[in-house]
Amino acid sequence: MALDKNGIAQRIAQELRDGWYVNLGIGIPTLVANYIPEGIEVEFQSENGILGMGPFPFEGEEDADLINAGKQTITARKGAVFFDSATSFAMIRGQHVQLTVLGAMEVAQNGDIANWKIPGKMVKGMGGAMDLVASAENIIVAMMHTNRAGESKILKECTLPLTGVGCVKKVVTDLAVLEIKDGKFHLIERAPGVSVEEIIAKTEGDLVVPDHVPEMKL
């Protein structure tokens, strides 16, 4: 069965390594924080200016001066730090953040990503996404394999305006874990109960499928 958003987040959380600083984008990526594996310590960076982001505040304890990049009220963990936006993006651009997880509208087999603009519709802006994808050494994209019309979002080439070029190395969708290598998608894992055939059918980009494709362990 295809994963829901929490399932995708849970699978991505398995990629976390002890001691990493991690930037989680808005949407599914935010949920990753709920599934940190035991024995693993990571720190969350939010690009508006906090390292050591904690969970949402208890009701009545919200502080308007303490928010994340999604403008949500948050808390600060023990050992947290606040800083300005230039310092925040110095961390990102300077590759001090070990993992960036973000959503996408489209991903292409050359690692291109599109996630900020749909021509003809309202453009909200790229926020920090372009800085993140251009700089991060380790990007995982969290997304649905297809759009609502059932069309693949895992493409030979992006059709939407790009956010970054050649930067995505791993994609976790509701159906599969894919790696991008040598200009192709490589099927690494499939969601529990999802067939290889379904993944092939719903992937427009070139897909390398090994003889055995293990199921995700969640």
Added chain:
Amino acid sequence: MALDKNGIAQRIAQELRDGWYVNLGIGIPTLVANYIPEGIEVEFQSENGILGMGPFPFEGEEDADLINAGKQTITARKGAVFFDSATSFAMIRGQHVQLTVLGAMEVAQNGDIANWKIPGKMVKGMGGAMDLVASAENIIVAMMHTNRAGESKILKECTLPLTGVGCVKKVVTDLAVLEIKDGKFHLIERAPGVSVEEIIAKTEGDLVVPDHVPEMKL
């Protein structure tokens, strides 16, 4: 009579305006702080990382962590701020400092200045001098009119390696106040008792001399 170092500093202090942030170089410029005119408030920036530099500490109150750009122990005034070297030079390069006073080995009539290196002798380095002269809108050079051999240091062209080009607008020496304009030195004031003839004789660069040259008021 030619001014001594304190006299030069005293004359330069007359150029201070209320509300200015001022960077004083090592040597004669440092002495300017002793002659701030009454009713004028200025703040001293030292490029190693303090704004609001105060006088030397009382004996026994020296703090190894609190020094100026000359590595001298200092104090901090009320309202002072400490910052890192990148921020310090952001202030300088970004022209937030209204006046820079520094010494020179040579000044040329096009505003070039040489004050960091004598070929064949030990080179100590430029420290912050190149940043200061390249960025400051308002530079006053404090120097002796001639070297120990009696040769002019107020030149048509600098002979020593440059610190900056076309940046000096005013020079205060032991003999005179000079402005640099249109590629020439302009004699503005003479030291008390110093003759225009002496200044002309000791100035190698082109010097524009008005009919009346007032004496400095100290």
Added chain:
Amino acid sequence: MNKVVNNVEEALDGIKDGMTLMLGGFGLCGIPENSIAQLVKMGVKDLTCISNNAGVDDFGLGLLLQGKQIKKMISSYVGENDEFERQMLSGELEVDLIPQGSLAERCRAGGAGIPAFFTPAGYGTEVAEGKEVRIFNGKPHILESALTADYAIVKAWKGDTEGNLVFKATARNFNPMMAMAGKITIAEVEELVPAGELDPNFIHTPGIFVQRIFKGEKFEKRIEQRTVRPKV
């Protein structure tokens, strides 16, 4: 070096039609509320506003949009604002979208006397159009230029009479860099203290970057996304 002015009217004196303003804040967090209200009152028009976001319909920069006071917005993200959308789609409002990190760094560069720098952000996208590309360490970068403003308006937690500023939590965001980049920088603060009360080791924005400071009358500090968890 007393930078204190009596009120928001004195603080914003001199801002005229057609000027470029920087306004601190991220979302509605750390925005100069009192100054924005005063800009509405002054009715200055044709402003170019450099601000990471554009507020919401009825708060923050949204108030200036309602009054059609803004000619051009330079931002990284402008969602959550219907009037913005309307003016943008109708062509009334010019919009320059900039990656957030480039926006922050361009403001810092403007304040630090660095006219241009290379960054990888935006390479290969429409942001790079018309910009110089150069490879460093095998990776393409684009040349971005400094931003400055006629007036920068920032909001701080505490400030002293010399203009030294301290920010609280994530309300710091763009405020320090914009303070550096304003030809005239105005700071509105929640608490105004005498010089010497702030620890000189822990000042975020040195007073040299601030020309005018005043205590804001009141701060609504509206929350954009109130997210909480239940108490157990």
Added chain:
Amino acid sequence: MNKVVNNVEEALDGIKDGMTLMLGGFGLCGIPENSIAQLVKMGVKDLTCISNNAGVDDFGLGLLLQGKQIKKMISSYVGENDEFERQMLSGELEVDLIPQGSLAERCRAGGAGIPAFFTPAGYGTEVAEGKEVRIFNGKPHILESALTADYAIVKAWKGDTEGNLVFKATARNFNPMMAMAGKITIAEVEELVPAGELDPNFIHTPGIFVQRIFKGEKFEKRIEQRTVRPKV
């Protein structure tokens, strides 16, 4: 995210001949004394040292010069050191002199992922030789590149177990930028406190830039120019 190591030996483990090191400090103020002593003990050679100054003959980086451990110095000012002068004039020591502001900004750029930037400092001087010149706002600037190091060694006043650092007075100087620019950054601190003891609003160097932290055994904190005034 515990970054604490037990002692200076563990902290400097991995530093090898021929590596590039950044060392914080201005003059003898804010230098990593314990780490320098350990580098002497380790006897690592052919080092490239990026540091604003080179210490004095018998303290600071002067100790590494005595042992001929340094192949190249990248600094802005290297006076007050006879052994330095001797090695430089004899050609044993390579020296790259950089304007102080450019040095600070090049370290910051290295840490911030900015490969190059334009600055007016040094234009028209020998510092500009071989560098690209470009006019911005009618004024010539030169292109300066980022600096990074295999190890950056900084000295802080207080640090916590997560590597967050706080500096005292003008001992801050180059330490924060160098902390950003090290592939591995080592912090020696006067006081090491548990995470949560430092106010998150007032941390100079966020722990993300620091890989190892330890409490220095003792700090001599030598004063280079003791200037005082008599008590009245």
